[in-house]
Amino acid sequence: MKAAMARLWRIIQPIRPRLYMGLIVTIAASIVGLMIPQVLEFLVNSLDTSPTATTVWIAGGVVIALGLVEAVLLWLRRIFAVGPSTETERQMRVRFYTRILDMPVAFHNDWGSGQLLSRSQQDVTQIRRWIAFGMIMTVSSAATVLVGIFMMSRSSILLASIFLVIVIPIVVLTYRFQRDYSVLTRRSQDLNGEISTTVEQSVQGIRVLKAFGRSKQALSNFDTDAVSLRNNEIRKATTLARFDMFMLALPETMLGICLLLGLLQVNAGAMNVGELASFFATATLVVGPTRMLGMLFGQAVQTTTALERYFEVMDTENTIVSPKNSAGVDFDNATGELVMEDVHFRFHDAPEDTPDLFRGVNLHIRPGETLALVGVTGNGKSTLLQLVPRIFDITGGRIAIDGVSVHDMDLDDLRRLTAFAFEDTTLFSFSVRENVLLGVDPALPEDVQEDIAWEALHAADAGFVAGLAQGLDTHIGEQGFSLSGGQRQRIALARAIASRPALLLLDDPLSALDTKTEERVIAQLREVLDNTTTFIIAHRSSTVALADRVALLDDGKIVAVGTHQELLRTSARYRYIMASQTEDAWEVQS
Numbered sequence: 243m244k245a246a247m248a249r250l251w252r253i254i255q256p257i258r259p260r261l262y263m264g265l266i267v268t269i270a271a272s273i274v275g276l277m278i279p280q281v282l283e284f285l286v287n288s289l290d291t292s293p294t295a296t297t298v299w300i301a302g303g304v305v306i307a308l309g310l311v312e313a314v315l316l317w318l319r320r321i322f323a324v325g326p327s328t329e330t331e332r333q334m335r336v337r338f339y340t341r342i343l344d345m346p347v348a349f350h351n352d353w354g355s356g357q358l359l360s361r362s363q364q365d366v367t368q369i370r371r372w373i374a375f376g377m378i379m380t381v382s383s384a385a386t387v388l389v390g391i392f393m394m395s396r397s398s399i400l401l402a403s404i405f406l407v408i409v410i411p412i413v414v415l416t417y418r419f420q421r422d423y424s425v426l427t428r429r430s431q432d433l434n435g436e437i438s439t440t441v442e443q444s445v446q447g448i449r450v451l452k453a454f455g456r457s458k459q460a461l462s463n464f465d466t467d468a469v470s471l472r473n474n475e476i477r478k479a480t481t482l483a484r485f486d487m488f489m490l491a492l493p494e495t496m497l498g499i500c501l502l503l504g505l506l507q508v509n510a511g512a513m514n515v516g517e518l519a520s521f522f523a524t525a526t527l528v529v530g531p532t533r534m535l536g537m538l539f540g541q542a543v544q545t546t547t548a549l550e551r552y553f554e555v556m557d558t559e560n561t562i563v564s565p566k567n568s569a570g571v572d573f574d575n576a577t578g579e580l581v582m583e584d585v586h587f588r589f590h591d592a593p594e595d596t597p598d599l600f601r602g603v604n605l606h607i608r609p610g611e612t613l614a615l616v617g618v619t620g621n622g623k624s625t626l627l628q629l630v631p632r633i634f635d636i637t638g639g640r641i642a643i644d645g646v647s648v649h650d651m652d653l654d655d656l657r658r659l660t661a662f663a664f665e666d667t668t669l670f671s672f673s674v675r676e677n678v679l680l681g682v683d684p685a686l687p688e689d690v691q692e693d694i695a696w697e698a699l700h701a702a703d704a705g706f707v708a709g710l711a712q713g714l715d716t717h718i719g720e721q722g723f724s725l726s727g728g729q730r731q732r733i734a735l736a737r738a739i740a741s742r743p744a745l746l747l748l749d750d751p752l753s754a755l756d757t758k759t760e761e762r763v764i765a766q767l768r769e770v771l772d773n774t775t776t777f778i779i780a781h782r783s784s785t786v787a788l789a790d791r792v793a794l795l796d797d798g799k800i801v802a803v804g805t806h807q808e809l810l811r812t813s814a815r816y817r818y819i820m821a822s823q824t825e826d827a828w829e830v831q832s
């Protein structure tokens with residue numbers, strides 16, 4: 243708890259002066275509030291001895307004035323605290339988002355999106371509430387209780403001591419409550435994260451769920467999580483209710499005892515009625531902050547949990563970063579020549595007894611060449627391509643573009659040199675223009691950008707965009723749902739082409755196209771790819787036909803490289819794979 247709060251204390255360093263101001267006005271408001279019973283004591287005593295209308299008016303006026311001052315001071319507390327705390331909340335959220343954008347794909351595979359969502363939303367909001375309200379109120383409530391007890395002791399030391407004695411069980415109970423409640427809070431936050439992930443996955447996969455009639459099963463899984471959350475919330479509420487019960491019962495019992503003893507003392511002449519009235523007015527005022535302290539303890543626990551969850555993500559080490567002294571990239575003369583030397587790779591979460599996915603891959607793609615990568619399904623073709631822009635990092639060997647190791651390049655430079663069209667096309671809920679120009683320098687003049695977009699769309703045979711309601715500015719629905727699979731694939735292909743990379747990485751970019759469309763796209767791609775070095779994963783012979791040479795990936799290595807015809811002649815494995823993967827394999831071989 244201490245460590246997380248200490249880090250928060252450092253984070254809020256710039257806003258501390260304003261929080262101090264907030265604290266000062268809150269304590270001032272409490273003191274002003276506590277002065278009202280003193281005026282009451284004076285009023286009661288003067289009514290007892292020499293009652294005059296003027297005294298009543300003056301005392302009443304002072305009480306109203308004190309009430310107004312208290313209200314203004316509480317208003318000022320919000321003014322001082324709200325602005326800086328919401329700014330800190332914004333900064334923490336932006337840092338979190340920057341962090342998750344920076345983190346490698348392996349990190350996102352490990353963390354559910356729901357977990358990241360709940361940490362960046364609920365947890366950060368909880369932290370803001372603590373900064374704006376909890377921190378200030380803890381100090382001011384504690385101060386109010388102390389000052390209040392001091393003032394009560396001026397009325398009667400005996401009664402104040404009884405009040406003080408009741409504070410001890412309150413502290414013990416609060417401590418036990420804090421311990422139990424923090425465990426339940428953490429569990430609730432985790433369950434909330436899991437539920438968010440389930441909803442998100444169902445929404446994304448809604449078509450699959452419907453097509454396979456699995457909505458009921460999805461609902462049943464969701465219900466199991468929802469029931470766990472409900473049970474946990476009930477346990478939280480029961481714990482809180484028990485705690486609240488004691489927090490209410492203890493002060494009320496104390497007030498009852500004090501009233502009895504106070505009346506006996508007044509009767510015995512040990513204190514006057516004014517002092518008794520003042521004691522009770524103060525005690526009533528102090529009971530609130532005493533209970534508030536208990537509640538704030540609970541909030542402190544929740545905030546600590548939220549901080550730990552926030553820092554857990556922020557502290558996860560990012561393994562894929564730019565080198566300290568990166569090698570410069572000559573973009574004007576970049577050719578995209580790719581060399582892989584003795585490349586080894588295994589996923590960090592691969593079972594220990596499995597061999598590396600790649601065990602010494604050697605490959606050379608010449609400048610301007612188009613090389614197709616072929617292999618049986620699931621043998622690592624997509625992964626090999628993703629090693630180039632460092633979506634995953636190799637565990638051994640070397641990958642170089644134009645003679646410079648990708649590990650020596652700045653990540654931004656590396657990703658400017660390369661462009662990727664993924665097998666599962668992700669389009670954002672932006673316009674077609676924004677999707678296609680994602681990798682294009684936004685500083686270019688608008689008309690140049692527009693020309694680039696159309697050129698790329700034509701190259702990818704995505705001329706259908708011109709016929710859309712708003713052309714390039716047509717907004718693509720969430721996840722690109724309003725387009726067909728083939729249309730989405732062609733826009734994603736256009737996006738890769740538009741960034742005019744030195745090295746184009748295409749992961750089976752034509753898989754969703756019918757043969758006729760594929761033929762057209764290939765014809766246009768041939769022209770575009772003429773001078774661009776291209777590494778393309780191919781499952782169909784028609785895609786292979788696009789390539790100058792073909793490399794066969796098998797058993798963690800490149801086992802053969804040559805033209806399509808050469809490999810058909812020399813490699814039985816290649817013949818087998820092409821035959822098993824392409825519908826027209828026999829035609830290809832003949």
Ligand SMILES: Nc1ncnc2c1ncn2[C@@H]1O[C@H](COP(=O)(O)OP(=O)(O)OP(=O)(O)O)[C@@H](O)[C@H]1O
Pocket residue numbers: 351589591592599617618619620621622623624625626665
């Ligand atoms: N993030 C990951 N963590 C662990 N294993 C993974 C991960 N991604 C892929 N794999 C595994 O690595 C292997 C290679 O996957 P990859 O997607 O590269 O194959 P592929 O040859 O492109 O497949 P396909 O031809 O079906 O597209 C598969 O066994 C896959 O299950």
